[in-house]
Amino acid sequence: MLSSKSNRxxxxxxxxxxLMTGLLIGSxxxxxxxxxxxxxxxxxxxxxxxxxxxxPSRAFCDTCQIYLSSVYESLxxxxxxxxxxxxxxxxxxxxxxxxxxxxxxxxxxxxxxDGSPVEAKDVAWSFQRLLNLKGSPSFLxxxxxxxxxxDAKTVKVTVSKPNSEFINKVSAPYAAIINSDVAIEAGALAxxxxxxxxDAEGWFLETSAGSGPFVxxxxxxxxxxxxxxxxxxxxxxxxxxxxxxxxxQDSVSQAQALESGAVDIAMQIDADTMASxxxxxxxxxxxxxxxxxxxAFSPAATRANGVLTPEVRExxxxxxxxxxxxxFTVGGNGAKQSAPIPNGFPGTSDLPLRTQDVxxxxxxxxDAGYADGxxxxxxxxxxxxxxxxxxxxxxxxxxxxxxxxVSLELQPMTYAVWRDELTGEGLPVTxxxxxxxxxxxxxxxxxxxMIEGTPWASRAGGTQPELVVNATEAExxxxxxxxxxxxxxxxYHQLAEEMIGENIIIPLVSPxxxxxxxxxxxxxxxxxxxxxxxxxxxxx
Amino acid sequence: MLRYLLRRILVIPFLLLGVASVxxxxxxxxxxxxxxxxxxxxxxxxEAVVEAxxxxxxxxxxxPERYVIYMTRLVxxxxxxxxxxxxxxxxxxxxxxPATLELVIAAMIFGCSSGFxxxxxxxRFKNTAADISARSFALLGSSLPIFWSGLILLYIFSxxxxxxxxxxxxxxxxIAPETVTGFFTIDAILAGNMPALLEALxxxxxxxxVLGWSVTGIITRLIRSSMLDALNQxxxxxxxxxxxxxxxxxxxxxxxxxxxPTLTIMGFxxxxxxxxxxxxxxxxxxxxxxxxxxxxARSLDYPAIVGVTLVGAVAFLLANLLTDVAYAFANPRIKxxx
Numbered sequence: 032m033l034s035s036k037s038n039r040x041x042x043x044x045x046x047x048x049x050l051m052t053g054l055l056i057g058s059x060x061x062x063x064x065x066x067x068x069x070x071x072x073x074x075x076x077x078x079x080x081x082x083x084x085x086x087p088s089r090a091f092c093d094t095c096q097i098y099l100s101s102v103y104e105s106l107x108x109x110x111x112x113x114x115x116x117x118x119x120x121x122x123x124x125x126x127x128x129x130x131x132x133x134x135x136x137x138x139x140x141x142x143x144x145d146g147s148p149v150e151a152k153d154v155a156w157s158f159q160r161l162l163n164l165k166g167s168p169s170f171l172x173x174x175x176x177x178x179x180x181x182d183a184k185t186v187k188v189t190v191s192k193p194n195s196e197f198i199n200k201v202s203a204p205y206a207a208i209i210n211s212d213v214a215i216e217a218g219a220l221a222x223x224x225x226x227x228x229x230d231a232e233g234w235f236l237e238t239s240a241g242s243g244p245f246v247x248x249x250x251x252x253x254x255x256x257x258x259x260x261x262x263x264x265x266x267x268x269x270x271x272x273x274x275x276x277x278x279x280q281d282s283v284s285q286a287q288a289l290e291s292g293a294v295d296i297a298m299q300i301d302a303d304t305m306a307s308x309x310x311x312x313x314x315x316x317x318x319x320x321x322x323x324x325x326x327a328f329s330p331a332a333t334r335a336n337g338v339l340t341p342e343v344r345e346x347x348x349x350x351x352x353x354x355x356x357x358x359f360t361v362g363g364n365g366a367k368q369s370a371p372i373p374n375g376f377p378g379t380s381d382l383p384l385r386t387q388d389v390x391x392x393x394x395x396x397x398d399a400g401y402a403d404g405x406x407x408x409x410x411x412x413x414x415x416x417x418x419x420x421x422x423x424x425x426x427x428x429x430x431x432x433x434x435x436x437v438s439l440e441l442q443p444m445t446y447a448v449w450r451d452e453l454t455g456e457g458l459p460v461t462x463x464x465x466x467x468x469x470x471x472x473x474x475x476x477x478x479x480x481m482i483e484g485t486p487w488a489s490r491a492g493g494t495q496p497e498l499v500v501n502a503t504e505a506e507x508x509x510x511x512x513x514x515x516x517x518x519x520x521x522x523y524h525q526l527a528e529e530m531i532g533e534n535i536i537i538p539l540v541s542p543x544x545x546x547x548x549x550x551x552x553x554x555x556x557x558x559x560x561x562x563x564x565x566x567x568x569x570x571x
Numbered sequence: 572m573l574r575y576l577l578r579r580i581l582v583i584p585f586l587l588l589g590v591a592s593v594x595x596x597x598x599x600x601x602x603x604x605x606x607x608x609x610x611x612x613x614x615x616x617x618e619a620v621v622e623a624x625x626x627x628x629x630x631x632x633x634x635p636e637r638y639v640i641y642m643t644r645l646v647x648x649x650x651x652x653x654x655x656x657x658x659x660x661x662x663x664x665x666x667x668x669p670a671t672l673e674l675v676i677a678a679m680i681f682g683c684s685s686g687f688x689x690x691x692x693x694x695r696f697k698n699t700a701a702d703i704s705a706r707s708f709a710l711l712g713s714s715l716p717i718f719w720s721g722l723i724l725l726y727i728f729s730x731x732x733x734x735x736x737x738x739x740x741x742x743x744x745x746i747a748p749e750t751v752t753g754f755f756t757i758d759a760i761l762a763g764n765m766p767a768l769l770e771a772l773x774x775x776x777x778x779x780x781v782l783g784w785s786v787t788g789i790i791t792r793l794i795r796s797s798m799l800d801a802l803n804q805x806x807x808x809x810x811x812x813x814x815x816x817x818x819x820x821x822x823x824x825x826x827x828x829x830x831x832p833t834l835t836i837m838g839f840x841x842x843x844x845x846x847x848x849x850x851x852x853x854x855x856x857x858x859x860x861x862x863x864x865x866x867x868a869r870s871l872d873y874p875a876i877v878g879v880t881l882v883g884a885v886a887f888l889l890a891n892l893l894t895d896v897a898y899a900f901a902n903p904r905i906k907x908x909x
Contacts, residue, residue: 038901047657057646072743073745074743074744080708080866083608083609083611083655083657084657091611092616096776097621104591164621164623165619165620165624166620167610167611167614167617167620167621169614169617170614170617226619226623226626226627227623227626232657233657233658234655236658251666251858252655252658252663253656253658253745253858253862253863253866254856254858255858269726275743275744277739277743278856278858279738279856280853280856281854283722283855284722284738284856286720287725287726287729287730287736287738288737290730291729291730291733293729293737293738294743295738328720358880379871385753445603445869446607446870447603447604447607447608447869447871448602448603448604449602449606450603450606450607450615451602451604454615454616463612469583485616486615486616489616490616519822541782555824570601
């Protein structure tokens with residue numbers, strides 16, 4: 032009996048061992064690729080942790096721009112030259128001479144993914160919701176007085192003051208046109224109660240209601256975003272039946288996935304990692320970006336102790352080694368930028384670049400009574416963005432300022448704590464980043480200028496706005512918005528010069544982007560509005 | 572035994588409420604702005620946006636109000652909505668926990684089985700080449716940083732040799748089997764989908780090895796020292812004197828006794844890895860609970876922080892309970908009072 036029981040046990044063990052061995056062998060090297068797959072799937076490696084929403088009126092992130100511009104459509108879009116506007120949902124538009132009325136004519140054949148026509152009422156509802164939801168991109172509709180459907184395919188937007196920038200704002204992916212009928216059914220609201228009563232955000236995580244070339248198939252936060260071709264798309268069908276943006280966080284892992292063929296495009300490869308890649312099946316290109324990293328001085332911050340006078344700020348800008356910072360942070364793969372408006376945006380041509388002059392910095396500090404220097408606290412998010420490690424960047428800044436006897440106490444912190452500090456007693460010095468929300472210089476004036484009420488005027492000026500507020504900028508901005516073309520550009524140029532002279536926001540590097548993709552992929556390009564236009568991609 | 576188990580299980584909900592309270596209050600008093608997950612930096616000066624978001628998420632209420640609301644919902648099984656994913660925390664956890672459990676169970680199977688084997692070999696062949704090799708492998712497992720070993724092994728075995736697939740639970744081009752348990756391996760079996768099973772196992776091999784290797788290190792050293800101790804005991808000498816075969820001496824007499832101190836470590840290692848496998852999850856793009864915890868902590872997403880804390884607490888409480896039960900089975904002299 033004992034022996035037979037033992038034999039049965041041995042037999043079971045042997046079968047179990049054989050099964051396990053079989054599974055292990057089969058699982059790895061010999062796993063056949065016969066699992067159900069989408070017919071032709073494009074796989075993109077990207078860190079999608081920052082994706083905050085899939086609701087066009089709430090979303091606000093780089094990945095959101097890719098998603099929204101693929102699944103939804105705005106009335107106009109940015110052309111491939113990254114500076115002119117092109118028709119999108121609207122086949123044409125007219126702007127009144129006083130720049131307060133914008134009339135759009137929707138393409139007659141435009142339909143949503145459920146086959147229903149895109150109508151003026153959808154545009155009116157989407158813009159009103161964007162404004163009233165008070166979500167992150169609501170600022171795009173600031174100043175909108177009314178939006179009315181003139182007929183089924185014509186919509187007119189009226190703004191309260193002349194605003195040549197409005198047409199650019201409409202090109203942002205966040206100004207997406209939503210199928211209002213289905214969204215309303217799902218609980219979306221566009222009236223004044225939207226800010227507190229709209230509960231459609233969860234619905235937008237599970238479905239899409241746009242007219243773009245793709246529709247949402249599945250979203251798993253911090254894992255993957257899966258799109259499939261919109262069968263009802265009224266334009267040219269995209270080359271891929273399916274697109275998966277898979278979450279791979281770091282640059283090295285993205286490069287490995289690209290080299291192994293697991294992904295077709297890797298979006299956040301840094302220059303150092305690119306240099307280590309040597310596969311013939313991978314193409315890498317370096318292109319300039321419109322992103323930039325900067326340091327900022329807040330003279331009214333409590334812990335600045337009043338030292339950050341205009342003269343001292345100017346002296347500190349002369350102490351910085353701009354070439355060295357670019358080498359140190361991105362290995363030279365970037366561009367210098369003088370004003371807090373990206374190179375290539377309206378008003379930035381021929382702006383003077385900042386240069387290092389340590390002797391001049393020392394002399395200016397001595398003249399200001401700080402020959403022996405002083406100490407400052409520099410708090411910043413402990414992040415790596417656009418290939419720039421902010422820790423490294425701030426260490427270099429610390430080193431440069433030490434040469435003029437200014438001691439910088441570095442305080443890296445989590446983003447949440449940094450925000451708390453910035454809005455609390457303020458940070459005398461900080462280092463952070465910025466990327467465009469659409470093509471247009473107005474957004475930078477709205478954010479970085481020292482016009483009363485802008486975010487940075489509030490931070491730098493704190494309770495003493497008189498320290499920083501610049502009335503000239505307000506006048507110039509009004510003129511820029513009330514004009515268009517070269518005239519408007521010349522006002523933005525003057526605004527840029529004013530912002531340079533304030534020495535509050537000091538851009539350090541505009542890092543280049545690495546476009547890395549498999550050799551059989553075509554159409555990869557960087558777009559200032561949409562990051563990576565998915566519908567333009569194809570396989571050879 | 573049954574009464575003891577029931578008593579321990581009945582206490583768990585009360586312990587969890589205490590844990591949830593502490594986690595909630597700590598995350599509220601921690602320095603930082605929870606709005607950072609809800610409002611982008613450029614919008615935080617826009618008072619209209621800030622007020623709307625505060626109202627929408629209940630952050631305009633006082634701390635005691637928020638606490639009462641949160642705990643009331645919690646006892647009804649509602650863990651709230653995550654600030655970062657904008658989905659119910661319970662949904663997030665239900666989606667991510669199986670991924671982590673699948674990884675951790677595979678890592679524990681590898682780590683414990685290899686640790687047992689190597690520990691026994693090291694003890695049986697003390698101070699020989701086999702002992703040194705086993706201990707070296709164990710030492711490497713516990714000392715190599717996971718972010719380094721993970722990346723290197725991924726580069727060698729996936730990129731260069733192509734023996735194992737890349738990151739993720741499945742190839743990004745593949746469609747996951749229909750979700751029943753959330754364990755891709757089990758769901759594939761339930762669906763009768765052998766290719767999906769093989770692919771899921773293929774994706775599991777490397778991360779489970781990397782994570783399990785650190786477990787191997789701990790278990791090998793513990794088993795070796797316990798076995799050396801046991802092999803010097805009288806009952807082992809008696810067994811050998813009675814002519815028992817060496818494998819019986821090792822497995823039935825020495826190993827069973829050496830296992831007892833190891834059970835505690837195994838239980839707590841398993842519980843720790845549930846929320847502590849974050850580096851492996853990050854390197855292998857494994858959408859588990861560890862990376863969710865880190866993301867929640869960084870953005871002060873307190874509904875998610877409390878949710879993950881509860882998962883960790885449940886894991887530790889259950890591990891503790893199961894370890895006690897396992898003690899009784901491993902050592903008949905230990906009686907659990909009823």
